[in-house]
Amino acid sequence: CIDCDTSGLYCTACLMQSHTRSPLHRVKTWNGTYFEESSLASAGLTLKLGHDPALCDSRKAKNHSHLMTVMDTNGLHNVRLTWCRCYGFSQLGRELLRLQWVLATLVRPGTAFTFRVLKHFQMLSxxxxxxxxxxCNAIQRITDNIQPDLLPDIYRSFNRIQHIWRVARAYKRGGVTSVSRYEMQLGMQCVSCSWPGKNIPDNW
Structure with a gap:
């Protein structure tokens, strides 16, 4: 694993066990001649959402599997997700938000962005x-510096999500709990104007 602090060679089973909750790490596999770039999803890692499907009380529940592209500060990753429709499982978007992932779309999602990469870009901007x-070009170069054109184009999705991220952060910092399109809730009040109960008495 490239992103782990510990060095050494591991078999596939040990690698999967140590990366159960770290699906965004980059790995290299031995092909008999040299170490080549690979992914945890290709090695067989599946990220289980909600709970372990093996412990599901509903034996008749159908487990769903989905392959998703996730953008993080260390590149683009293919992550295989699995979940079931048993009692207690919320929507897929909410489950991924608990992982601090933001979906590019709520209809047939195929791309997600981590909170970490959105915060990183906001500071760099x-x-x-x-x-x-x-x-986005830098992230693609980090993923594959030889053939970045073969990677999926994430610019449009990222550009839209980073705008939503900025607005959501502004609402959070402004203490806005409900959003209304007819109210300027993010606008600051003029300190020079007279505001009863704030800078002038109520019965002034």
């Missing part, structure tokens, strides 16, 4: 004036 286009 403020300090280094990094554009979404340059940031």
């Amino acid at each position: 403020h300090v280094a004036r990094t554009t979404p286009w340059d940031f």
